[in-house]
Amino acid sequence: MKRKITLKHIARELGVSISTVSKALKNSEEIGSDTKEKVQAFAKLYNYKPNNIAISLKNKRTKNIGVIIPDIVHHFFTTVFRGIEKYANAKGYNVIVCVSDESFDKEVINMELLANGSIDGFIMALSSGTQLKNDYNHLKEVTEQGIPLVLFDRVAEDIKCDKVIINDKKGAYNAVNKFIKDGRKKIALITSEDYISVSRERAAGYKEALLDNGIAYDEDLVLKFPSMEINEKLIEDFFERETVDAVLSVNEIFAIHSMRYVQSKGLKIPKDISFIGFTDGLLSKYASPGLTAIAQHGEEMGEIAAEILIDKIENDMEEETYVTRVLEPTLIERGSTVN
Amino acid sequence: MKRKITLKHIARELGVSISTVSKALKNSEEIGSDTKEKVQAFAKLYNYKPNNIAISLKNKRTKNIGVIIPDIVHHFFTTVFRGIEKYANAKGYNVIVCVSDESFDKEVINMELLANGSIDGFIMALSSGTQLKNDYNHLKEVTEQGIPLVLFDRVAEDIKCDKVIINDKKGAYNAVNKFIKDGRKKIALITSEDYISVSRERAAGYKEALLDNGIAYDEDLVLKFPSMEINEKLIEDFFERETVDAVLSVNEIFAIHSMRYVQSKGLKIPKDISFIGFTDGLLSKYASPGLTAIAQHGEEMGEIAAEILIDKIENDMEEETYVTRVLEPTLIERGSTVN
DNA sequence: AAAAACAACTAAAACGTTTTCGTAAATTAT
DNA sequence: ATAATTTACGAAAACGTTTTAGTTGTTTTT
Numbered sequence: 252m253k254r255k256i257t258l259k260h261i262a263r264e265l266g267v268s269i270s271t272v273s274k275a276l277k278n279s280e281e282i283g284s285d286t287k288e289k290v291q292a293f294a295k296l297y298n299y300k301p302n303n304i305a306i307s308l309k310n311k312r313t314k315n316i317g318v319i320i321p322d323i324v325h326h327f328f329t330t331v332f333r334g335i336e337k338y339a340n341a342k343g344y345n346v347i348v349c350v351s352d353e354s355f356d357k358e359v360i361n362m363e364l365l366a367n368g369s370i371d372g373f374i375m376a377l378s379s380g381t382q383l384k385n386d387y388n389h390l391k392e393v394t395e396q397g398i399p400l401v402l403f404d405r406v407a408e409d410i411k412c413d414k415v416i417i418n419d420k421k422g423a424y425n426a427v428n429k430f431i432k433d434g435r436k437k438i439a440l441i442t443s444e445d446y447i448s449v450s451r452e453r454a455a456g457y458k459e460a461l462l463d464n465g466i467a468y469d470e471d472l473v474l475k476f477p478s479m480e481i482n483e484k485l486i487e488d489f490f491e492r493e494t495v496d497a498v499l500s501v502n503e504i505f506a507i508h509s510m511r512y513v514q515s516k517g518l519k520i521p522k523d524i525s526f527i528g529f530t531d532g533l534l535s536k537y538a539s540p541g542l543t544a545i546a547q548h549g550e551e552m553g554e555i556a557a558e559i560l561i562d563k564i565e566n567d568m569e570e571e572t573y574v575t576r577v578l579e580p581t582l583i584e585r586g587s588t589v590n
Numbered sequence: 591m592k593r594k595i596t597l598k599h600i601a602r603e604l605g606v607s608i609s610t611v612s613k614a615l616k617n618s619e620e621i622g623s624d625t626k627e628k629v630q631a632f633a634k635l636y637n638y639k640p641n642n643i644a645i646s647l648k649n650k651r652t653k654n655i656g657v658i659i660p661d662i663v664h665h666f667f668t669t670v671f672r673g674i675e676k677y678a679n680a681k682g683y684n685v686i687v688c689v690s691d692e693s694f695d696k697e698v699i700n701m702e703l704l705a706n707g708s709i710d711g712f713i714m715a716l717s718s719g720t721q722l723k724n725d726y727n728h729l730k731e732v733t734e735q736g737i738p739l740v741l742f743d744r745v746a747e748d749i750k751c752d753k754v755i756i757n758d759k760k761g762a763y764n765a766v767n768k769f770i771k772d773g774r775k776k777i778a779l780i781t782s783e784d785y786i787s788v789s790r791e792r793a794a795g796y797k798e799a800l801l802d803n804g805i806a807y808d809e810d811l812v813l814k815f816p817s818m819e820i821n822e823k824l825i826e827d828f829f830e831r832e833t834v835d836a837v838l839s840v841n842e843i844f845a846i847h848s849m850r851y852v853q854s855k856g857l858k859i860p861k862d863i864s865f866i867g868f869t870d871g872l873l874s875k876y877a878s879p880g881l882t883a884i885a886q887h888g889e890e891m892g893e894i895a896a897e898i899l900i901d902k903i904e905n906d907m908e909e910e911t912y913v914t915r916v917l918e919p920t921l922i923e924r925g926s927t928v929n
Numbered sequence: 930a931a932a933a934a935c936a937a938c939t940a941a942a943a944c945g946t947t948t949t950c951g952t953a954a955a956t957t958a959t
Numbered sequence: 960a961t962a963a964t965t966t967a968c969g970a971a972a973a974c975g976t977t978t979t980a981g982t983t984g985t986t987t988t989t
Contacts, residue, residue, distance in 0.1 A: 252734060252735065252736045253735060254736070255706075255735060257944095257945060257946085258945065259945075267968080267969085268968070268969045269945090269947095269970095270947085270948080270968080270969060270970075270971090271967085271968060273946070273947065274947090274968090281966085281967065281968075282967065282968075283966075283967055283968080286967080286968080300702070301945080301946070302706055302707040302944090302945050303703075303706045303708045304643060304652065304707040304945080304946095305647055305707070305946040305947090306945080306946060307643045307946095307974090308644055308647050308944090308945080308973095308976090309945080309947055309948095309973075309974055310946090310947080310974085311974070315686070315708075323672050324665065324668045324669055324672055326663065326872075329663045329664075329668055332662055333662050333663055333689065336662065336687070336688070337689075345686050345703065345708065346686065346688075347684050347686050347687075348675070348685055348686075348687050349675075349679070349684065350672065350675050361679075364642075364684065365684065366639075367594075367639045367640065367641055367642045368594075368641040368642040368643040368644070368975090369643070369654075369684065392637075396591065396594060397593070507876050511876075511878070514878075533665075533872060533873055534873070534876050537846050537850075537876075538876065538878075539850070539877075596974095596975055596976085597975065597976070598975075606938080606939085607938070607939045607940075608939090608940095608975090609939060609978080610937085610939070612976070612977065612978085613938090613977090613978095619936095620936080620937065620938075621937070621938075622936075622938080625937080625938085641975050641976070643974085643975080644944090644975035644976040644977090645975080645976060645977085646944090647945070647974090647976075648943075648975080648976050648977055648978090649944085649977080650944070707945090930989100931988105931989090932987100932988080932989085933986100933987080933988070933989095934985100934987065934988080935984100935986070935987080936983100936985075937984090937985100938981105938982085938983080938984100939981080940981075940982090941979090941980085941981095942977100943976100943977085944976090944977095945974105946973100946974090947972100947973085947974095948971100948972090948973085949970105949971090949972085949973100950969105950971085950972100951968100951969080951971100952967105952968090952970100953967090953968085954965100954966085954967085954968100955965080955966070955967095956964075956965065957964065957965080958961100958962080958963070958964080959961085959962075959963090
């Protein structure tokens with residue numbers, strides 16, 4: 252087993268001091284050219300690579316960024332992650348991922364763990380547990396220590412930090428407008444409880460679009476799931492109870508299940524009923540018919556978040572100015588709506 | 591901004607030495623109980639948390655594990671990742687992810703970067719670039735440095751390390767057997783080029799099952815994609831050319847596209863033609879009809895990989911004994927096959 | 930009362946770097 | 960020949976820990 256070689260080894264072997272080796276490898280002007288050559292040749296021969304940990308300790312910079320997301324097996328989050336990873340890597344940063352599993356406690360634990368020197372900054376989407384509890388002290392503590400934080404997608408108003416979100420409200424608004432333009436009259440919304448920030452925004456857009464078009468908001472046409480978990484029974488009950496000609500869903504899963512159910516009841520999509528779902532993921536693309544979707548541009552979101560974060564890390568001017576970047580959603584039309 | 595407090599600060603503030611503080615916080619017997627109390631109270635008050643980087647440098651242990659996967663926006667890999675993360679986190683480890691993007695070069699770069707002290711061990715699936723190039727020197731170098739490595743799913747015979755795979759051959763074998771049991775005669779295989787280890791194995795299982803059942807292997811019934819990228823044209827050509835009554839696909843995407851194409855041609859699934867696809871992901875579950883799938887148990891695979899790795903990290907006996915854990919695939923029957 | 934034992938603490942090295950400040954020898958200037 | 964400058968290098972501190980090996984001063988033993 253070849254152990255990793257250090258500056259000290261090189262110094263001892265070549266009969267020079269550690270400082271000389273360090274400087275020689277950095278091509279410092281201070282060192283004579285023959286010594287430099289000797290050291291560099293030796294280092295190359297033994298494949299010397301500086302120890303990241305030692306460097307981190309020295310500069311108090313780890314070149315790691317911490318990403319905390321509620322779930323990794325989730326198309327949107329992985330898409331964002333890809334954007335983060337892409338940008339970060341290009342800038343020489345590595346990414347440490349922790350999964351909060353939608354739990355407040357795990358989010359706190361992971362964050363505290365990473366905050367003790369392991370990372371230079373955080374990018375995260377709040378867990379539903381955290382949004383439900385509405386407790387952001389762990390975030391406050393981190394930012395108070397001067398660790399930059401960028402929130403994406405699932406954010407909270409009262410946290411002072413940079414944010415990257417999409418205009419969820421507008422996405423919903425546009426979707427409902429499209430339904431109305433297509434002549435739909437009874438437009439349902441399938442969503443989760445309001446404590447999820449994005450669901451709240453989407454619900455607001457849905458409502459506003461209805462009202463702006465002179466359609467009354469009818470609470471009976473809104474199906475609210477208590478969590479992000481699917482519950483077939485609620486879907487069946489809803490469609491047995493209500494007769495609608497368009498459905499806006501805050502996620503793909505709810506939409507796909509609903510489509511299947513109404514299809515099993517003999518309804519034709521999009522003739523009898525149209526569907527639009529948030530998050531343009533694999534399911535939307537491969538459903539039959541394809542699900543018209545509101546794309547959230549996850550990769551771009553990730554890149555922007557990483558860009559903002561790394562900028563903060565590398566130029567940490569003390570001024571506390573925070574930006575919120577709002578991305579515009581895009582409607583991807585597929586077979587589940589008429590065109 | 592509250593800066594992070596260190597042992598030195600506490601020591602200075604309390605008029606004791608750094609060693610005393612360190613020991614007091616570890617409840618050492620060496621320290622008097624009043625001093626201990628004083629130190630602990632102070633540490634608690636100022637929320638002292640030891641610096642991970644300093645500890646890493648000291649014990650030459652980072653409590654980080656490096657995961658390198660070809661793609662993060664990929665259901666199977668994220669499932670494995672979830673298993674890794676779950677187990678690692680429970681053992682107090684963090685996970686640094688790098689995405690090789692199916693590229694040999696990126697794999698090498700990421701690996702070298704992490705190997706310089708950032709991690710205690712690697713878990714990875716080979717990029718297709720690496721499998722194509724068949725060059726594993728970067729892996730060899732890492733293991734020679736005594737860094738444990740566990741390969742999963744995409745492995746290579748001649749790398750000496752621990753491995754976790756599923757029995758891909760058997761998965762394909764069982765699928766083809768099921769087709770034959772259902773009376774299918776012309777069974778197609780949709781796959782990628784053989785340099786991807788899992789595709790090779792699956793193709794072997796396909797062939798073996800045919801031969802064992804007295805059916806000749808017909809190369810014309812095998813559609814090989816040059817990469818993992820989908821190419822609609824190849825699918826169309828294939829199904830125009832060949833008439834088959836069953837299709838085994840090495841992944842979901844190929845299967846779903848094929849299903850859609852034959853459906854558009856008026857064929858009924860599973861009456862006229864059956865489908866089975868590898869990787870039981872979201873698409874299989876939500877396709878119509880649902881795609882019968884060979885489940886790869888990703889999460890379990892991840893957990894096992896992490897378990898093996900962490901065991902190696904924590905008890906690094908010098909003996910070079912490597913295990914290969916082979917998980918059994920499971921056939922998840924859905925509407926794309928008769929039952 | 931001297932020796933031994935013990936309690937409670939500290940100094941210093943170590944992990945692997947980087948960087949500041951010295952310093953000796955060699956060179957140049959006077 | 961002496962002073963000033965430059966060249967080429969090394970010592971040591973620093974980052975924040977942990978740990979070994981002292982070092983006090985007090986208590987126990989004989």
